[in-house]
Amino acid sequence: MNTPLIKIDRVVKVYRVGSENFTALHDISLEINDGAFMSFVGPSGSGKTTLLNLVGGLDQPTSGEIFFKNSSLAKMSREKLAFYRRENIGFIFQTFNLLQVYSVYENILFPLLLNGDKEPAVRDQVMNLVEKVGLLTQVKKRPSELSGGQCQRVAIARALVKNPSLVLADEPTANLDAENSFHILELMRDLNRQFHAAFIFSTHDEKVTRYVNREVGLDDGRITWDKRRNGAGEFE
Amino acid sequence: MILRIAWKNFIGQGMRAVLNTLVTALTLIAVVFNISMYNGFQGQVTRNMVRTDVAGGHYRMKDFDILSPTQWEDYTFTVPDKIRDAPPNERAEVLVLQGQIFPKRRLFPVQLRGIAMDQSLIDLPLDKLRELGPEIGEKVAVVIGQKMADKAHLNVGDTVVMKWRDKYGVVDARDAFVADVVPIINPRIDDGLIWLRLDHLRQLTSRPNEVSWVAVNGDRGPIESLEFLSQEELMQDILNLIEHDRRYSKIMWVILIFLAGIGVFNTQILNIFKRQKEIGTLMALGMTPRQLVRLFTLEGSLAALVSVTVALVLGTLIFSWFQSVGLDISHLRETSIPVNERILLEIRPLEVLWSTVVIVSIMILVSWIPVRKISRLDPTLALRGKGIT
Numbered sequence A: 001m002n003t004p005l006i007k008i009d010r011v012v013k014v015y016r017v018g019s020e021n022f023t024a025l026h027d028i029s030l031e032i033n034d035g036a037f038m039s040f041v042g043p044s045g046s047g048k049t050t051l052l053n054l055v056g057g058l059d060q061p062t063s064g065e066i067f068f069k070n071s072s073l074a075k076m077s078r079e080k081l082a083f084y085r086r087e088n089i090g091f092i093f094q095t096f097n098l099l100q101v102y103s104v105y106e107n108i109l110f111p112l113l114l115n116g117d118k119e120p121a122v123r124d125q126v127m128n129l130v131e132k133v134g135l136l137t138q139v140k141k142r143p144s145e146l147s148g149g150q151c152q153r154v155a156i157a158r159a160l161v162k163n164p165s166l167v168l169a170d171e172p173t174a175n176l177d178a179e180n181s182f183h184i185l186e187l188m189r190d191l192n193r194q195f196h197a198a199f200i201f202s203t204h205d206e207k208v209t210r211y212v213n214r215e216v217g218l219d220d221g222r223i224t225w226d227k228r229r230n231g232a233g234e235f236e
Numbered sequence B: 001m002i003l004r005i006a007w008k009n010f011i012g013q014g015m016r017a018v019l020n021t022l023v024t025a026l027t028l029i030a031v032v033f034n035i036s037m038y039n040g041f042q043g044q045v046t047r048n049m050v051r052t053d054v055a056g057g058h059y060r061m062k063d064f065d066i067l068s069p070t071q072w073e074d075y076t077f078t079v080p081d082k083i084r085d086a087p088p089n090e091r092a093e094v095l096v097l098q099g100q101i102f103p104k105r106r107l108f109p110v111q112l113r114g115i116a117m118d119q120s121l122i123d124l125p126l127d128k129l130r131e132l133g134p135e136i137g138e139k140v141a142v143v144i145g146q147k148m149a150d151k152a153h154l155n156v157g158d159t160v161v162m163k164w165r166d167k168y169g170v171v172d173a174r175d176a177f178v179a180d181v182v183p184i185i186n187p188r189i190d191d192g193l194i195w196l197r198l199d200h201l202r203q204l205t206s207r208p209n210e211v212s213w214v215a216v217n218g219d220r221g222p223i224e225s226l227e228f229l230s231q232e233e234l235m236q237d238i239l240n241l242i243e244h245d246r247r248y249s250k251i252m253w254v255i256l257i258f259l260a261g262i263g264v265f266n267t268q269i270l271n272i273f274k275r276q277k278e279i280g281t282l283m284a285l286g287m288t289p290r291q292l293v294r295l296f297t298l299e300g301s302l303a304a305l306v307s308v309t310v311a312l313v314l315g316t317l318i319f320s321w322f323q324s325v326g327l328d329i330s331h332l333r334e335t336s337i338p339v340n341e342r343i344l345l346e347i348r349p350l351e352v353l354w355s356t357v358v359i360v361s362i363m364i365l366v367s368w369i370p371v372r373k374i375s376r377l378d379p380t381l382a383l384r385g386k387g388i389t
Helices: A048-055 A078-088 A104-114 A119-132 A148-160 A178-195 B002-012 B015-054 B069-074 B146-152 B198-205 B236-274 B276-284 B289-325 B330-334 B349-376 B379-383
Strands: A006-017 A020-032 A037-041 A063-068 A089-092 A166-170 A198-203 A214-219 A222-228 B058-061 B091-101 B108-115 B140-145 B159-165 B171-182 B193-197 B213-216 B226-229
Touching (some): A020 A063, A037 A048, A048 A166, A104 A119, A104 A148, A119 A148, A148 A178, A166 A178, A178 A198, B002 B289, B015 B236, B015 B289, B069 B091, B140 B146, B140 B198, B146 B171, B159 B198, B193 B198, B236 B276, B276 B289, B276 B379, B289 B349
Parallel strands (some): A037 A198, A089 A166, A166 A198, B140 B171
Antiparallel strands (some): A006 A020, A006 A063, A214 A222, B058 B213, B058 B226, B140 B193, B159 B171
């Protein structure tokens, strides 16, 4: 049997809120394979973003373990977790989180520079992605000069530019109108096919459901369903 | 790569970067200005004293004290051969004795100071005395400084009774006429002084070949029964005074750097607080805590380096302008400090370099101190802008 890309094993996450303990995730276990295109679905406070943060190595579980290609994230130092994110994970945020002082081109280039690549060597790679996300005419603009949909395209290109194994998208369509949401989801599905990177969304947007191949329902920190599309394209 | 990002971020800060840079640059300019002003002041004082009185030092009798006029007549000596043979531009013989003048029937105690006319070591405007011969005429020709003239109400051509005691204790008096009133840059040899030709004063006091001291261009080694006083020893009181003032300037220096440091520290704190989301994003993109600390410290360092460049340009303009006008200190003419009416800056490259290194180091340090927080920041809280509250 193939090694899963991500294995979430009996993960519990407890936050301290004032003098109270708040359990955000209860005993979550999941396996996610290479090339997945899936979503964590649920209302606000259901634990979607917490789960994404744990998978992305931005946070550590209170108990349980998360494995990336059989390597436990719990055993990694802060430095190693940074390297893990840099080499394997692409993040897409609800509020885009673009670096405001950089142009579109520089925002997409940034993760490659962080990986130690030299700008002239990766220029074509960056421009290819700029073209794929349809921002060739905006390449020199700064985020403040772009629409929400255009900003999210930049964020997607930035997440994919280093060919990550996994893209984590936290509510990627929450700040977009219906038309932009549609374009962004189409774009991500195409890129998932082209780049073979696994995509995990956290969302409560029903539009996303139409695109994903697997949907994990979360409520109050517990998995309430885990549906996959069958050969006919229906969830079961 | 980090440098490139830091530069972009620094430029991207816009007005904050400009203000920060300007404050640091102005601090550096103020610090260098302050130090250079003291240098200018000290330089001018010492140069004027050396030029008009101290030269390279004095040979005099042991225990001679210029502040004890009653001793003067007991501390004269005959110029030893070792000094007498020196060329006129390397020695100046001086005789000082007590005397009195009676301008407008007032008694005015004075120092009678005779100086050799063939010397060119000490620069004094005594041309009128030089024009006279060694013979004393009907009246004794004297030259006084402007300050003395103002105090004694004397003008060029005035005659005044002058009284003194000769070597044998005999009191004598003659009419003295003011051959010239000259501006003397050094108030210490103006106020209360009557300048005479050395040969005249020797004749009047029956002290042939005697001097109170010989100013020389440098130490000529030990001479029996005489001691050599260096420039520093002769100017000790005024150098101490300037050094005392310099201590206050150092306090000002510390305050200025402290204020600039607080400014940069505050900007850095604000930077980190406002840019938490950006820090969280950089963490998510894979920047290590160490890289983040380096990035933000580098931004602070760049601000310091840009400030130095701005200070260099701005400082050159300000200092060039200042050197053309100087600082008016004409009010100090009433004191005993030998300064011109204007002070100019004396910029010493080593001091500028030292001040720059200190300021840049402090700016880097205060940039780094608040940034250390980043290494402990929770990325999920930073992404929500709640990592630092």
